[in-house]
Amino acid sequence: MERCRQRRRSQHNRRNGRGVVAVEFALVLVPLLLLVSGVAEYGRAIYQYNALTKATRDAARFLSQYAPSEPNYPLAQAKCMAVYGKTVCEGDVLVKGLSTSMVVVCDRVDSSGCGAKQFANVPIYEGGDSSGPQAGTIxxxxxxxxGYSYSPIQTYIKVGTLAFSDIATVMRQVL
Known part of the structure; x- marks a missing residue:
């Protein structure tokens, strides 16, 4: 008889233990999912920033082959390249939310929108510092x-949109 009671108690304790494990799992699952979602969003933001950096680099490399004083200077094509990855403004954008109005190009002919930077006849010096003799200009x-803003894909992360700082690439241009 005593043995029968012990067996019933152990079966009862096992059933109660299963319920406790389910509750503990539920309590740990919520913070774990939030952590995984945060890491995924951070990785997505880094990916978008790198894609924008590559887009500016490709457009600057494309424009570096042309002189801005040429009549067929491909300014519009370079803006398309920065947004669409090709010289034609059609298809999918490289990064969601990017438009050609966000792309600013500054060169020796037009440097508005780039502050007080110098783009024409920039002196270069022998040895790399300005104490040496001037070797020429570029x-x-x-x-x-x-003005690009990143917005998270998960709607329950309440950070709104994060504005990236200006992403720029400067290259030498033909004379």
Whole structure:
């Protein structure tokens, strides 16, 4: 008889233990999912920032082959390249929310929108510092994406939109 009671108690304790494990799992699952979602969003933000950086680099490299004084200077094509990854403004954008109005190009002809930077006849010095003799001048082109905001894909993360700082690439341009 005593043995029968012990067996019933052990079966009862096992059933109660299963319920406790389920509650503990539920309590741990919520913070774990939030942590995994946060890491995924952070990785997505880094991916978008790198995609924008590559887009400015490709557009600056494209424009560096042309002189801004040429009649067929491909400014619109460079803006398309920064947004769509090709010289034609059609298809999917490289990064959601990016538009050609966010792309600013500064060169020796037009440097509005780039502050007080110098793009024409920038002196270069022997040895790399300005204490040595001047070796010549170069012209520069800058492609900048300004005003891009990252918005998270998970709607329960209440950070709103995060504004990236200006992403710019400067390269030498032909004379």
């Amino acid at each position: 012209n520069l082109v800058e492609v900048k994406i300004s």
